[in-house]
Amino acid sequence: MYKFKGKEYPCCASLTMGVIGGKWKTVILFHLIDGPLRYNELRKEMPTVTERTLSLQLKTLEEDGVIKRKVYTTKPPLKVEYSLTEFGKTLIPTIKSIADWGVFVVNSKK
Amino acid sequence: MYKFKGKEYPCCASLTMGVIGGKWKTVILFHLIDGPLRYNELRKEMPTVTERTLSLQLKTLEEDGVIKRKVYTTKPPLKVEYSLTEFGKTLIPTIKSIADWGVFVVNSKK
DNA sequence: CAGTATCCGGGAGGATACTG
DNA sequence: CAGTATCCTCCCGGATACTG
Numbered sequence: 718m719y720k721f722k723g724k725e726y727p728c729c730a731s732l733t734m735g736v737i738g739g740k741w742k743t744v745i746l747f748h749l750i751d752g753p754l755r756y757n758e759l760r761k762e763m764p765t766v767t768e769r770t771l772s773l774q775l776k777t778l779e780e781d782g783v784i785k786r787k788v789y790t791t792k793p794p795l796k797v798e799y800s801l802t803e804f805g806k807t808l809i810p811t812i813k814s815i816a817d818w819g820v821f822v823v824n825s826k827k
Numbered sequence: 828m829y830k831f832k833g834k835e836y837p838c839c840a841s842l843t844m845g846v847i848g849g850k851w852k853t854v855i856l857f858h859l860i861d862g863p864l865r866y867n868e869l870r871k872e873m874p875t876v877t878e879r880t881l882s883l884q885l886k887t888l889e890e891d892g893v894i895k896r897k898v899y900t901t902k903p904p905l906k907v908e909y910s911l912t913e914f915g916k917t918l919i920p921t922i923k924s925i926a927d928w929g930v931f932v933v934n935s936k937k
Numbered sequence: 938c939a940g941t942a943t944c945c946g947g948g949a950g951g952a953t954a955c956t957g
Numbered sequence: 958c959a960g961t962a963t964c965c966t967c968c969c970g971g972a973t974a975c976t977g
Contacts, residue, residue: 719933727875729929730853730922738848740970743840756939765837770970772940793977794938807931811924812840818921819839822846823829850950866959880950882960903957904958 722781736781737808741766741774746805746812749784753800775799783808832891846891847918851876851884856915856922859894863910885909893918 719726726732737743741763748754748762760771778784783805789796801809829836836842847853851873858864858872870881888894893915899906911919 719929721932721936726929727873728854728857728926729933730857730926731850732929732932733925734848734850734853738844738850740841740844740848743844744838747838747840760939763837767971767973768940769942769972773970788939790938795940795977797939808928811921811928814921814924815843816838816840818918819829819836819842821917822831822842823839826831870959877951877953878960879952879962883950898959900958905957905960907959 733811736783737812739774741770742778743812743815745771745774745778745799746783746801746808747816749799749801749805750809750812753787753798756797756799759799778805843921846893847922849884851880852888853922853925855881855884855888855909856893856911856918857926859909859911859915860919860922863897863908866907866909869909888915 719729719732721732721735724735726735737746744763744766745759748759754762756771756775759775760766760768763771775784775786779786782802784799785802785805787798787800789798829839829842831842831845834845836845847856854873854876855869858869864872866881866885869885870876870878873881885894885896889896892912894909895912895915897908897910899908
């Protein structure tokens with residue numbers, strides 16, 4: 718049994734999937750590899766996600782310590798930036814491997 | 828837009844997650860890295876999965892061309908082996924990266 | 938700008954029983 | 958042994974409207 722953040726997983730692979738699994742989390746992390754992004758910048762990169770879902774996924778990634786949220790203003794209009802934490806950066810090779818395979822599949826079809 | 832097996836994905840990373848995402852698929856693939864396994868051998872490796880779910884996940888992995896199903900007997904008791912296809916083997920580095928990160932997280936907590 | 942609030946549907950996954 | 962069949966629950970994620 719593997720434990721992380723109070724959750725139990727039957728396999729080392731499922732622990733990782735518990736953190737980066739789901740429809741959107743890898744996409745978010747993939748876009749954050751190159752540096753911090755603001756909320757609306759992320760939305761532009763991910764045109765098909767809804768505000769609510771993006772917001773929820775960002776929150777769970779933050780709770781898992783993978784990304785951090787930094788607020789630059791106290792009054793509207795707000796400026797908020799999301800970035801990988803040091804812990805989150807340890808995921809970069811894995812995220813890149815996931816992204817690379819997607820590219821590989823599309824390219825090898827031609 | 829990235830396409831694979833009739834499905835569309837907004838990002839290269841989500842294409843990969845479409846194939847290996849979900850609660851069990853990476854676990855199945857992880858156990859198949861070392862060689863073919865029979866249905867009940869897989870069940871032993873994954874004690875908490877139900878028969879139905881394991882069966883369904885194996886079927887979708889097979890449809891995506893990642894694993895192959897080989898039947899050795901025509902009459903009960905059946906002998907069926909699951910193994911990675913050549914295409915599925917291109918996923919090994921990614922699966923290992925995912926599994927390694929799970930191990931890393933557990934070890935670095937101590 | 939960066940989010941909540943509210944409502945909702947679908948599908949992933951579970952439990953149990955049965956079968957070629 | 959290797960699965961189906963049936964039924965059911967949960968919650969992820971979507972749509973839309975609203976707010977500090």
